[in-house]
Amino acid sequence: MIPDLGNYAVEVMSAYVLSILLLVAIVAVSLRRGRKVRGQLVKIEARKESANV
Template identity: 45%
Template sequence: MMPDLGQYAVPVLSAYAGSLLLLAVLIFGSIWKARRVHRKLNAVEERRGKA
């Protein structure tokens, strides 16, 4: 059950939406960067193992 926000409904709900969007972008970016770094580390380890 959501409280009645009256005239502040649009700013409050848009702030929630913006916060959730930013959180999703940060999570996606962190996962993407971690996978990229993991691939690079694996490539370096493979090169070192073959030397």
């Protein structure tokens, strides 16, 4: 079920692959940053709770 892309098959397929790779990279960076920020928030909340005791 591959569409007939004619003379531009290489260009179109490489654009698809590049787009997918960029999307995967953006999601990976976002997830990594989210974990880092969540960890920092936990540390800040722990310091705040220990200061209030």
